Amino acid sequence: MQGGKVPPLPRLVVGNWKMHGLREQSTRLARAVAEGAQSLPDDVRLVLCPPFTQLSSVHGIINAAGPETPVCLGAQDCHMTSSGAHTGDISAEMLADLGVRYVILGHSERRQAHGETDALIRQKVEAAEAAGLVPIVCIGETMQERLEGRTTTVLATQVEGSLTDGFSGVLAYEPVWAIGSGTVPPIDELERTLSLLHGLLQSRLKTDDIRVPILYGGSVTPAQAPTIFSIGSLGGVLVGSASLEAERFLRIAEAASFRLTSQPLSGPYRS
Numbered sequence: 001m002q003g004g005k006v007p008p009l010p011r012l013v014v015g016n017w018k019m020h021g022l023r024e025q026s027t028r029l030a031r032a033v034a035e036g037a038q039s040l041p042d043d044v045r046l047v048l049c050p051p052f053t054q055l056s057s058v059h060g061i062i063n064a065a066g067p068e069t070p071v072c073l074g075a076q077d078c079h080m081t082s083s084g085a086h087t088g089d090i091s092a093e094m095l096a097d098l099g100v101r102y103v104i105l106g107h108s109e110r111r112q113a114h115g116e117t118d119a120l121i122r123q124k125v126e127a128a129e130a131a132g133l134v135p136i137v138c139i140g141e142t143m144q145e146r147l148e149g150r151t152t153t154v155l156a157t158q159v160e161g162s163l164t165d166g167f168s169g170v171l172a173y174e175p176v177w178a179i180g181s182g183t184v185p186p187i188d189e190l191e192r193t194l195s196l197l198h199g200l201l202q203s204r205l206k207t208d209d210i211r212v213p214i215l216y217g218g219s220v221t222p223a224q225a226p227t228i229f230s231i232g233s234l235g236g237v238l239v240g241s242a243s244l245e246a247e248r249f250l251r252i253a254e255a256a257s258f259r260l261t262s263q264p265l266s267g268p269y270r271s
């Protein structure tokens with residue numbers, strides 16, 4: 001681009017369906033999102049992350065929407081090796097083979113319920129990168145860590161341990177206490193945390209030229225979205241429960257467009 005402003009990368013609006021959705025409901029939801037997404041501004045991208053069992057059918061719906069659709073497919077986890085004797089596990093290679101483009105890794109629900117460590121998550125990131133997937137790595141502090149004033153240390157440890165040296169995926173900041181609680185951090189606090197994470201990425205990746213979008217996740221709703229997106233440096237959002245209703249998810253996506261924010265564009269999201 002000559003002399004003018006560098007355009008921002010599209011904002012990502014990622015729907016993590018978690019363990020929700022039988023075939024009929026998933027198909028209906030994906031169809032409604034794909035249809036509604038046709039009229040979204042072109043600076044917004046949607047990623048649908050259904051359970052493993054619905055990946056194939058959601059992929060078919062996204063494909064049918066045509067090559068111009070802003071919707072693509074994501075998964076919620078992968079194994080750290082490409083194949084082997086791992087009953088019940090799914091490899092990144094298998095996901096890529098199904099048409100998956102993104103994979104959520106290190107979600108707090110997996111860190112807590114499956115004992116996933118930063119070291120394991122980093123191995124999964126390596127596997128995802130090797131398979132050509134874009135990892136969306138989740139980090140965030142618990143309420144207890146926040147109350148003890150340990151947020152910065154926790155985030156620094158997670159960034160240091162979970163990411164690969166040449167990481168070029170997506171980082172999702174999800175304060176554990178905000179997930180499913182109806183509460184989002186005060187916007188000035190969120191802005192400070194994004195700036196902290198930008199610095200942590202610079203230090204972890206040993207470069208000032210950070211191109212890793214940072215998403216926010218935790219109780220994102222259509223009502224909260226305009227305020228959250230008023231942070232010009234925000235790369236997007238990771239949405240849980242509000243992604244299970246097409247109308248709510250699409251309203252969040254509409255609010256993500258940079259055209260609706262008066263904030264100056266800044267931060268790591270400029271290509």
Ligand SMILES: O=C[C@H](O)COP(=O)(O)O
Nearest residue numbers: 016179180218219240241
């Ligand atoms: O992955 C999504 C997050 O856990 C947020 O979930 P939530 O929007 O239901 O709070």
